Amino acid sequence: MEKNSLLLIDNGFASQPSNGCHLLIHITEDSFSYAIIDQYSNTPKVLFSVQHLDQVGNKISTLFSTDSFLSLNFASVKVAVQTSNFMFLPEHLYDKKQTNNYLKFLNHPEKTEEHKHQELKIITLIGLNSELKKVLPEKTVFLPILSPLWTCINKSLAPCFLVDFGADIVTFLYQKDANLIFQNSFAVCNLEEFNYFLLLVKQQLGLEETTSILMQGLVDEGDDYANCLKKYFLEVRLNLPKNIAYNKLTDQMPQHYFNTLLATQLCE
Template sequence: MSDVKTKISPAINLIDESFDPKKSNTYHLSILSNEKSLTFAVLDTDTNKYLVLQSFSPTLKGEDILAPFKAGSIYTSFKSVTCAVAHNNFTLVPFALFDEENKRSFLEFNHPVDNEEKIHSDTLNNLEAKNIFTISRSFEAELRKHFITVHFLHNSTSFIEGLLIRNKNKKGKKVFSDFHSSYFEIVILEDGKLLFSNSFKYKAPEDIAYYILFVYEQLHLNPEEIELVLSGEIEKTEKEHALLYNYIRHVKFASPPEGFKYSYNFDEIPNHKFFSLFTQYLITN
């Protein structure tokens, strides 16, 4: 039997012709990790242009988690690296209540913490709050082996902060939902400020419609008037999207964060899919 490992090809592999490993001292690497994929985006901080987008669905565990990325053509050193984890075990705590020594207690009040997980916190400056969450110890160790100064954050932090930055001077109420393979987040802004944030697990399209309509009802939002903006792992052709149109009049998909340029290659992917990934750099620099 051959010992050669099967090469894992990226599900998305978009590389601009201007990408140059020799310029890595000007490049920022953003990583998004969830239960089904590992996605990488490279930003040229000199030109403020995203040059690379790669996504893998790794079947390898532990030490091999970065193997597909390291085997590719863009693996190099970087000026800075951020990594967001996407799962629904997180808790937002206002600055006034946050205590570094009690992070575990805050998180365990809402979510169980496994011994194989390490507790982290990041900062939402526009919300004046901390986000407490967990990261697999083995995953963190592997990333730090290759990217010593990697900054970890939760995906909800980049999602919420990105929305607060984009809607700073906007009036009225608007609902936003960011989707992942087994859960989704709902954020409601009013006059550019956070009114509501929560996450919900789902198994079927009907679950999504139920929770979103429940939030509309509880916060007395008129589904005929208040717009719903979708981002993340949801497609325009999927049943989840079609079902929402039955109940909410104004449903649209998010556009990428302003302030950046994007390689023309990125036109191959839906604009809304990686809103939070592209926002990472805005809130950590």
């Protein structure tokens, strides 16, 4: 297995028909992860992740031609995409006839996908790599990263700030009064850069030290990034959503590593 990658396989998976499984994919600008989910037990049978990619589109093309698991016939395929090439539009202001005008605000996307979030009443336009569209089945459902992240938090009247860590990317999501206030991703190469973006967003959003902070992804309790959050906030904890089906496979790694990927299953 290559450097910076992880592969976990359920011992009994090879004997199961793949058409009883769902494929979940999580793509960022420098990583690719997938999970194969049994539709009857609702639990993962295969987990794969590779980080620090320079050419994500090329890597995905290679994986779909060489990874035997990705060639299986799945009941459904869902892809959550983290990209800086996106825009939010309130549903009540969205006019499909103006799509070409909206796309002027994106960075020359090769392909675009439109997604409507029913609960938030937000339309998201996502710019995609053309290679991604080529290798995925036509039935693939594309989702903005907002969808699984929103699924991962407990919507309440109390303010909540979710911090989702990738290898070199961090995504912030802030909700208050069960409404989305902010969501964006930042390229972060070290602790100093993380501290800078954290303070920038904290100041812009007016976050108080009493704001509840949830951490997930590639972070651990007590590491430098967690301790950085604890400098500014009183309540900082790992996020383990009750609606995500963890099992013995996810137990082999810290479970919060897989939140965004596994939450994709719950999104429409």
